[in-house]
Amino acid sequence: MERLTIHAAQPYEVLIGEHALGEVNKLIQDLQPKVSSVLLLIDEKVYQLHQQTVEQNLPHDALYVLPQGEKAKTFSVYEKAMGAALEAGLDRHSLIIACGGGAAGDLAGFTAATYMRGIRYIQVPTTILAHDSAVGGKTAINHPFGKNMTGAFHQPSAVVYDSLFLSTLPLREIRSGFAEVIKHALIADPEFLKELIDHVKDLKEIDESFLLYALKKGIQIKGEIVRQDEREQNVRAYLNFGHTYGHAVEAWSGFGDKLHGESVMIGMVYALLLSERKTSLDFNTDEFIGWVKSLSYEIHIDAPFGELLALMKKDKKNLNQMIRFVLLKTVGQPVLTKVEPSELEYIHHSLKRKGE
Ligand code: NAD
Numbered sequence: 001m002e003r004l005t006i007h008a009a010q011p012y013e014v015l016i017g018e019h020a021l022g023e024v025n026k027l028i029q030d031l032q033p034k035v036s037s038v039l040l041l042i043d044e045k046v047y048q049l050h051q052q053t054v055e056q057n058l059p060h061d062a063l064y065v066l067p068q069g070e071k072a073k074t075f076s077v078y079e080k081a082m083g084a085a086l087e088a089g090l091d092r093h094s095l096i097i098a099c100g101g102g103a104a105g106d107l108a109g110f111t112a113a114t115y116m117r118g119i120r121y122i123q124v125p126t127t128i129l130a131h132d133s134a135v136g137g138k139t140a141i142n143h144p145f146g147k148n149m150t151g152a153f154h155q156p157s158a159v160v161y162d163s164l165f166l167s168t169l170p171l172r173e174i175r176s177g178f179a180e181v182i183k184h185a186l187i188a189d190p191e192f193l194k195e196l197i198d199h200v201k202d203l204k205e206i207d208e209s210f211l212l213y214a215l216k217k218g219i220q221i222k223g224e225i226v227r228q229d230e231r232e233q234n235v236r237a238y239l240n241f242g243h244t245y246g247h248a249v250e251a252w253s254g255f256g257d258k259l260h261g262e263s264v265m266i267g268m269v270y271a272l273l274l275s276e277r278k279t280s281l282d283f284n285t286d287e288f289i290g291w292v293k294s295l296s297y298e299i300h301i302d303a304p305f306g307e308l309l310a311l312m313k314k315d316k317k318n319l320n321q322m323i324r325f326v327l328l329k330t331v332g333q334p335v336l337t338k339v340e341p342s343e344l345e346y347i348h349h350s351l352k353r354k355g356e
């Protein structure tokens with residue numbers, strides 16, 4: 001197990017690797033001011049699969065089991081989680097433990113951010129994607145009109161990432177989460193990208209120690225960006241690489257047909273093609289596409305451009321109605337750029353051809 005520190009305004013530790021869960025008890029005991037009581041909010045599927053481990057390692061006075069995955073991020077589940085906190089009598093010195101993927105983490109984090117105007121919480125991520133979502137303090141639930149539209153910035157007191165959970169993760173969720181690892185490499189570290197391309201030939205057979213190394217790198221990259229810009233005033237927007245077009249694809253597919261990371265991969269290929277045109281990016285995008293296709297990422301898109309454009313216009317990065325994209329000048333050097341709809345349409349058609 002290894003420890004990293006995230007240098008947010010209030011720094012916190014990320015414990016990552018085998019047996020990290022064994023540290024939770026001590027970690028909670030060491031928190032100052034002393035923790036008065038603990039509510040565990042846990043994804044239903046994770047609880048089913050790992051009940052014994054969870055009961056042994058995550059101390060709690062009360063437990064509320066959240067509906068599986070994205071179904072947790074609703075106003076009604078939020079209200080129930082708040083109810084569980086009130087019934088358990090949590091006070092300002094209490095702690096919430098968030099155990100599950102990004103969805104459980106977002107819901108539990110938002111509950112912690114708003115219970116009595118904010119109490120502490122610990123993230124215990126159980127998916128690959130959650131190496132990203134558990135770090136950085138963005139919490140949110142969805143509204144029927146838009147995903148993540150109700151939320152708060154609220155940093156966790158610690159993140160405990162134990163690899164034992166990953167053994168039960170379906171391959172499709174591994175693929176989805178790994179897209180965000182690749183994103184971290186693309187926006188920050190050409191060497192790391194090369195290592196990923198050299199080592200990862202098949203996501204079914206990814207070597208556990210390499211996976212942990214890659215997750216740790218991803219967390220370090222995210223942590224460094226969060227240190228510079230906790231509240232997304234500037235460089236944090238770079239973490240949105242691949243997400244403008246990706247979110248549009250994900251929303252068009254009705255959130256479910258395509259998973260988040262699967263859509264982000266399509267969005268990253270799109271952003272690479274757009275970068276080649278707008279920033280003279282010197283990168284072999286075709287080779288990259290070949291690699292990700294060999295990992296069974298689908299680059300194919302059915303969505304008509306007009307519908308994706310309408311969705312991209314709702315992106316939180318836009319200013320004065322102009323669509324803004326994170327592009328790459330080179331691997332490791334992102335830049336936020338305004339883009340005209342005509343250019344977006346041109347790249348949409350290039351991507352369609354590449355995806356066939
Ligand atoms: P998820 O939380 O929906 O989990 C995916 C599925 O895997 C669910 O069905 C869940 O029950 C199951 N699962 C979780 N852990 C498992 C395990 N160890 N074994 C077997 N099954 C397991 O999905 P996700 O991809 O982890 O997260 C996606 C969410 O994260 C989205 O809501 C997205 O908006 C959010 N997100 C937040 C941030 C952030 O900064 N806060 C960043 C990226 C994504």
Ligand code: ZN
Nearest residue numbers: 180243260264
């Ligand atoms: Zn993402």
